[in-house]
Amino acid sequence: MVYFDPPTTLRAANGDFAIAGVTELPSVQIVYASANMGRSFIDLAVKEGDKGIVVAGVGDGNMTTTATAGLADAVKAGVAGVRSSRVGSGAVYRNIEVDDDKLHFIAANTLNPQKARVLLMLALTKTHDVHALQEYFDRY
Numbered sequence: 424m425v426y427f428d429p430p431t432t433l434r435a436a437n438g439d440f441a442i443a444g445v446t447e448l449p450s451v452q453i454v455y456a457s458a459n460m461g462r463s464f465i466d467l468a469v470k471e472g473d474k475g476i477v478v479a480g481v482g483d484g485n486m487t488t489t490a491t492a493g494l495a496d497a498v499k500a501g502v503a504g505v506r507s508s509r510v511g512s513g514a515v516y517r518n519i520e521v522d523d524d525k526l527h528f529i530a531a532n533t534l535n536p537q538k539a540r541v542l543l544m545l546a547l548t549k550t551h552d553v554h555a556l557q558e559y560f561d562r563y
Contacts, residue, residue, distance in 0.1 A: 462493025484515035
């Protein structure tokens, strides 16, 4: 027999995101990091008017220096930038290998890129403040 602990984080049904009156969610893109990654996909998301970008990074949500600069510029333009990881396990914590505080990035913690995208879409219906957005990622 296998026993599982109850979840320690909130779930949407018991949480902050009632979407009864919401007819459209903000557009959020996932950009996959790779070796020699440029910033063109990040810049395109900004140009297209996306409200958020989740980077599916390697390891601790990392990306190239060029892509990091692109995401930082996107954040300066008002786009929420989330660092997530595309590896099989592990979490992306704040300020471990990237200065998230300085760059105003959001760390996805244990959420994979797909889940981070959904949470960001929901969270952006409530706020665009990076600190409040990070709190959602810490809670969920």
